[in-house]
Amino acid sequence: MYDHITFEITELIAGIRADALAALTARERARFAAGRPRSRELAEAARAVLLDGVPMHWMLDWGTPFPLFLEAARGAGFTDVDGHHYADFCLGDTGAMFGHSPEPVAAAIRARADRGLTAMLPTADAIAVGRLLQEAFGLPYWQVATTASDANRFALRVARAVTGRPRILVFNGCYHGAVDETFVRLRDGRAVHRPGLLGQAADLTTLARVVEFNDLDALEAALRDGDVAAVITEPALTNIGIVLPEPGFHAGLRALTRRYGTLLLIDETHTISTGYGGYTRTHGLEPDLFVLGKPIAGGLPAAVWGCSAEVATRLRAVRASVDGGHSGMGTTLSANAFTLAAMRANLEAVMTPAAYARMLPLATRLADGIAGVIRARGLPWFITRLGARAEFGFLPTPPRNGTEAAHASIHALEHALHLYLLNRGVLITPFHNMTLVCPDTRSEDVERLVATLGTCLDELLAGGGA
Ligand SMILES: Cc1ncc(COP(=O)(O)O)c(C=O)c1O
Structure with missing residues (x-):
């Protein structure tokens, strides 16, 4: 009796359609690979001598089709071996929190x-x-x-x-x-x-x-x-x-x-x-x-x-x-x-009161900017800041303990956002959307991150090209 009706069941992941997420991820993986022939070449050479092709296994956890090879880093940015420049908000996951090679x-x-x-x-x-x-x-x-x-x-x-x-x-x-x-x-x-x-x-x-x-x-x-x-x-x-x-x-x-x-x-x-x-x-x-x-x-x-x-x-x-x-x-x-x-x-x-005096207001701007991007799109996500560090997660309110926090992390979504930003010259940490600012971070970098995240969410909400 209902033959003529097709039901479309689309799973939502933290407010994002699963098919949109899959489409955007596939497109961004292809874009990453096409723009980085030298990284690809080095990744292939590394597989012959390093276990799984990396000197430390976490370097495979980035959600990129192959590792991004670093050429040089200074202050708040770095260049890869294909000549792309990035504003770095990962900062070696805190190891370079006061900038690269201060x-x-x-x-x-x-x-x-x-x-x-x-x-x-x-x-x-x-x-x-x-x-x-x-x-x-x-x-x-x-x-x-x-x-x-x-x-x-x-x-x-x-x-x-x-x-x-x-x-x-x-x-x-x-x-x-x-x-x-x-x-x-x-x-x-x-x-x-x-x-x-x-x-x-x-x-x-x-x-x-x-x-x-x-x-x-x-x-x-x-x-x-x-x-x-x-x-x-x-x-x-x-x-x-x-x-x-x-x-x-x-x-x-x-x-x-x-x-x-x-x-x-x-x-x-x-x-x-x-x-x-x-x-x-x-x-x-x-x-x-x-x-x-x-x-x-x-x-x-x-x-x-x-x-x-x-x-x-x-x-x-x-x-x-x-x-x-x-x-x-x-x-x-x-x-x-x-x-x-x-x-x-x-x-x-380097790690001085003056450095923090520069970092903390910038991190506040970053967190406020991301909060605005999330709010404007009505997504059920929170953002938390701890000084120079800010992270957003996929729950309507910040978690109170480890069990709640584990539910705020969705790897597929984190990897997609990370990859989209990376392809546009902005690096954030590929797990729980961690961002850090260092004393060299420029306000233009903060604005670029916020604006690029906004564009990414608009594309995801519009179907991600699906
Ligand atoms: C709070 C905390 N303590 C200790 C460590 C270990 O640091 P390392 O890997 O440099 O030994 C980490 C690493 O992420 C950490 O986050």
């Missing part, structure tokens, strides 16, 4: 380059670095590691050593680098391994508890047994999209950790975007242990961890009670002369 860091590297790179001996730069870290973050004692993953691993080891407790606690949706104990998630109220882990030997759920961010009752229940050495957290979650702390959360977190004798490890590796001295200084947090990696040496592999005077005293006491041997902390190239020279220059002349 001149004071580049000069320090040049000055150090032929005076010895690594000798397992301290240089005078180390003292200057320690003083600058004290000044910026308030903690009295510092150590240098090669990556934030390492620094977190070492700081957690310190926490277990001084408390004599086995477990740690993380918030659902966290990421702290390649740190075994933190690879847990909350599912149906229980800790489970994070999906995708390879080669896992130990049951991490015996080492880590996991609760939702912003849930102080669950936190207290998890600390009450007195077996948790440390809570490790970013001040706001950023690795599952941004989840901001609710009013009173940090005060509650600090009070509960003190009440149950658990140390508080604040990982500022991404939230350093908040302002000078990171979220910790801006909001007066009082961590026992502190970690910062990525941009700390202007883009060279480096990280630091710091501790309170009390933790330092307890650590010395524990050390005195063991008979030497390897502490399980430290790597040979950490704190070498080359890194310390770059870190000093970065802390003295």
Whole structure:
């Protein structure tokens, strides 16, 4: 009876038609490939010598048909091997948050380059670095590691050593680098391994508890047994999209950790975007242990961890009670002369209050611009800003915890937007639509990003060429 009627069922993905998304993605992938013959050539050559054709497997996660090969980067932009120039809002996912090759860091590297790179001996730069870290973050004692993953691993080891407790606690949706104990998630109220882990030997759920961010009752229940050495957290979650702390959360977190004798490890590796001295200084947090990696040496592999005077005293006491041997902390190239020279220059002349004074208003304009683009098209999406960092996600309101945040991310849509912008000379991070501004970002770049995103959404809403 209804033969003559055809029903068209079109799936909507966060307000965008699935067929429009597929059409736009196919068109943009073709455009990317056609315009980048040299990147394609290098990608083919790389497949013969590098596992899966890249030196580090994340470089395949960009949603492009083949990797984009970098030629040169400076300040807020970079050029690919085919000669295209890009305004860079990804900035090495925070590693280049103060711009590519900032001149004071580049000069320090040049000055150090032929005076010895690594000798397992301290240089005078180390003292200057320690003083600058004290000044910026308030903690009295510092150590240098090669990556934030390492620094977190070492700081957690310190926490277990001084408390004599086995477990740690993380918030659902966290990421702290390649740190075994933190690879847990909350599912149906229980800790489970994070999906995708390879080669896992130990049951991490015996080492880590996991609760939702912003849930102080669950936190207290998890600390009450007195077996948790440390809570490790970013001040706001950023690795599952941004989840901001609710009013009173940090005060509650600090009070509960003190009440149950658990140390508080604040990982500022991404939230350093908040302002000078990171979220910790801006909001007066009082961590026992502190970690910062990525941009700390202007883009060279480096990280630091710091501790309170009390933790330092307890650590010395524990050390005195063991008979030497390897502490399980430290790597040979950490704190070498080359890194310390770059870190000093970065802390003295690049990562300064003046740099933030330039970045924060620009990031506000960027976030307001994107909010306007989303609002004008009536899409059920939110945007959140954390200082120089802004991200938009595919929910009507910002998420309150890791579980909600996981629903705000839709890879197919993220990849399409990322690819469209990339093809028009604007790079944003290919996951949870992360954008960062650096001191060199120009207001024209911000306007271009906002306008290009608007055009992309108009094309998607018009069918994406489907
Ligand atoms: C909050 C946080 N901590 C630590 C890390 C690990 O940094 P790396 O990969 O440089 O070791 C990351 C990486 O994204 C991070 O976001």
